[in-house]
Amino acid sequence: MTTPSDDRYIKGRALARAARRGPLASLYDDPNVAGMAYGRRTVRGTRTDEPAVVVYVLRKTPARFLPTSRMLPRRMYFGGDFVEIDVVETGPFHALAFTDRERPAPNGVSVAHVDVTAGTLGSLVADGADGSLNILSNNHVLADVNEGAPGDPILQPGPADGGTVTGDTIARLNRFVRLNATGNIVDAAIARVINPDDVVDRVKNDLIPVATPDHPAVGLLFAGSSTRTLVNPIDAVLNRLDVSFLHDGDVTADVDVGTNVEKVGRTTEYTTATVTEIDVSVSVDYGEHGVLRFDSQFATAHMSEPGDSGSLVYRGGTGGEDGSGGCPTTAALARLLGRDLSLDAAVERDFRERYLGRTRVGRFLIEAYFAYEDRAVARMRAARIDEDDRRFLQRLYDTYAETLRAVALQPNRADLVFTEEHLREIRRIVVRLREYFTAGAAGVVDEVLGIVAEFVGRTVPEILQALDDPDLLRRVTELARRAGYAPRTDAAGGEAGGG
Amino acid sequence: MADPRSLHEVRAVLAEHREELMRRFSAAGVGIGRPDPGGSYVITVYVTDPAHARVTPDPIDGVPVRCLPAGPFHAQNG
Numbered sequence: 001m002t003t004p005s006d007d008r009y010i011k012g013r014a015l016a017r018a019a020r021r022g023p024l025a026s027l028y029d030d031p032n033v034a035g036m037a038y039g040r041r042t043v044r045g046t047r048t049d050e051p052a053v054v055v056y057v058l059r060k061t062p063a064r065f066l067p068t069s070r071m072l073p074r075r076m077y078f079g080g081d082f083v084e085i086d087v088v089e090t091g092p093f094h095a096l097a098f099t100d101r102e103r104p105a106p107n108g109v110s111v112a113h114v115d116v117t118a119g120t121l122g123s124l125v126a127d128g129a130d131g132s133l134n135i136l137s138n139n140h141v142l143a144d145v146n147e148g149a150p151g152d153p154i155l156q157p158g159p160a161d162g163g164t165v166t167g168d169t170i171a172r173l174n175r176f177v178r179l180n181a182t183g184n185i186v187d188a189a190i191a192r193v194i195n196p197d198d199v200v201d202r203v204k205n206d207l208i209p210v211a212t213p214d215h216p217a218v219g220l221l222f223a224g225s226s227t228r229t230l231v232n233p234i235d236a237v238l239n240r241l242d243v244s245f246l247h248d249g250d251v252t253a254d255v256d257v258g259t260n261v262e263k264v265g266r267t268t269e270y271t272t273a274t275v276t277e278i279d280v281s282v283s284v285d286y287g288e289h290g291v292l293r294f295d296s297q298f299a300t301a302h303m304s305e306p307g308d309s310g311s312l313v314y315r316g317g318t319g320g321e322d323g324s325g326g327c328p329t330t331a332a333l334a335r336l337l338g339r340d341l342s343l344d345a346a347v348e349r350d351f352r353e354r355y356l357g358r359t360r361v362g363r364f365l366i367e368a369y370f371a372y373e374d375r376a377v378a379r380m381r382a383a384r385i386d387e388d389d390r391r392f393l394q395r396l397y398d399t400y401a402e403t404l405r406a407v408a409l410q411p412n413r414a415d416l417v418f419t420e421e422h423l424r425e426i427r428r429i430v431v432r433l434r435e436y437f438t439a440g441a442a443g444v445v446d447e448v449l450g451i452v453a454e455f456v457g458r459t460v461p462e463i464l465q466a467l468d469d470p471d472l473l474r475r476v477t478e479l480a481r482r483a484g485y486a487p488r489t490d491a492a493g494g495e496a497g498g499g
Numbered sequence: 500m501a502d503p504r505s506l507h508e509v510r511a512v513l514a515e516h517r518e519e520l521m522r523r524f525s526a527a528g529v530g531i532g533r534p535d536p537g538g539s540y541v542i543t544v545y546v547t548d549p550a551h552a553r554v555t556p557d558p559i560d561g562v563p564v565r566c567l568p569a570g571p572f573h574a575q576n577g
Contacts, residue, residue: 285572
């Protein structure tokens with residue numbers, strides 16, 4: 001094995017550096033290349049002692065699918081010397097999680113009152129009463145929905161992210177705008193920073209600038225549903241709390257329907273969306289504290305998840321209204337897979353309306369799905385998908401998307417047959433992803449697979465014909481009922497909505 | 500079809516009918532939207548019942564009303 005003092009290691013490292021600066025430098029422009037490093041070649045999962053330039057790629061593509069211009073040699077020669085080249089699939093690299101402890105702590109990271117789970121450090125502000133340096137976030141993040149008292153410890157990261165009073169107290173609750181049952185404009189609080197060196201007036205990873213006249217703050221994010229994010233207007237927040245941002249000038253702005261906004265938050269990090277409604281009056285569920293009414297809010301397309309509360313929202317970004325023609329399922333899947341699914345969504349919609357929806361079982365399944373779409377999307381968005389599982393799903397998509405599109409576009413083709421191998425693949429998927437199923441779905445999945453197994457050897461038209469069988473509809477209806485997914489409407493009638 | 504209303508006019512109509520709309524649709528919220536970026540402002544009702552999402556209510560004082568499945572809303576601590 002080579003060590004850093006071996007001649008071979010030293011020479012290999014020099015050759016690797018020369019290769020990266022010379023013939024391989026253009027790889028940095030390849031969107032599939034995440035980076036390069038010096039290491040050792042790995043063969044069938046085992047690291048050898050051959051020095052190598054390791055090329056990190058988002059996705060490894062079989063050689064037969066690569067144009068020759070993108071093929072890499074196995075080794076690169078420099079005169080009589082050479083260095084190995086090894087391509088490793090790493091997926092994208094991410095900065096440290098926004099849930100870590102950070103000193104100084106920037107805007108956008110995890111923070112919370114000692115009795116709260118976690119929210120987002122929205123911004124630094126100056127207290128109008130005494131000029132002291134404070135953290136701005138929501139009442140329900142810093143003051144535990146009115147339960148907190150001035151002086152209570154504020155932790156970075158929040159308790160849900162491992163923050164403790166002894167090691168992570170960064171500020172103390174200063175004051176909050178009281179939340180009440182009858183009507184609210186803001187969900188806001190400030191906490192006085194204990195040591196000014198523990199915070200920095202920048203946004204995490206400098207993803208976006210702080211509030212400036214060119215990049216004004218427009219609101220404080222506090223709530224959301226599966227399709228909308230709710231935001232307090234920023235001027236109301238600053239006025240009610242009697243605080244100001246640390247920068248001079250007019251650094252706040254109003255929004256209108258259509259304004260693009262962006263934020264950085266503890267859970268979904270950087271997101272951008274378009275303002276969909278203004279002058280919003282809305283009821284928001286605060287768990288054990290009840291449902292509270294808010295007025296004069298604005299709403300954006302979905303751009304947040306639990307833990308993003310307290311994020312400062314700015315004018316900017318490219319916006320977007322779900323990025324999927326308004327279909328929350330497609331938007332959630334696209335975010336999960338990191339793929340543009342707009343083509344798939346269009347193809348699926350056509351297949352659903354022209355073929356699947358014309359069968360008894362198909363109509364029932366479509367109705368059942370859309371009756372529970374909100375829940376399904378919320379589960380998908382809230383699921384902490386393991387990175388290995390995400391890559392597994394991406395590989396599935398990349399392997400089967402083209403075939404499924406062909407099926408959906410030309411379902412009458414007789415050469416597309418559901419095979420034993422397809423069934424085995426579905427079983428592998430179920431085993432791999434079973435932990436993400438609801439208890440109800442997990443309880444019936446084996447019987448569903450039993451029905452799917454009956455389709456082996458059949459063409460798509462034959463399967464569609466089978467899906468119109470009243471007996472099969474009865475079996476599927478019973479399974480859906482046991483799984484807790486029976487639609488409220490009559491399966492035989494009505495139009496399926498959504499997308 | 501009624502003439503497009505200004506934002507000011509739509510605000511006034513919404514202010515007058517806000518509570519009635521919330522009650523009628525058991526709504527999670529109401530607001531002012533603009534489905535067509537170049538078009539008219541409309542009153543948007545956030546409904547939680549899928550059956551309500553399929554309803555196209557009559558305009559109120561000439562202002563179109565649309566129902567969107569957009570609730571329930573939750574405070575977003577993690």
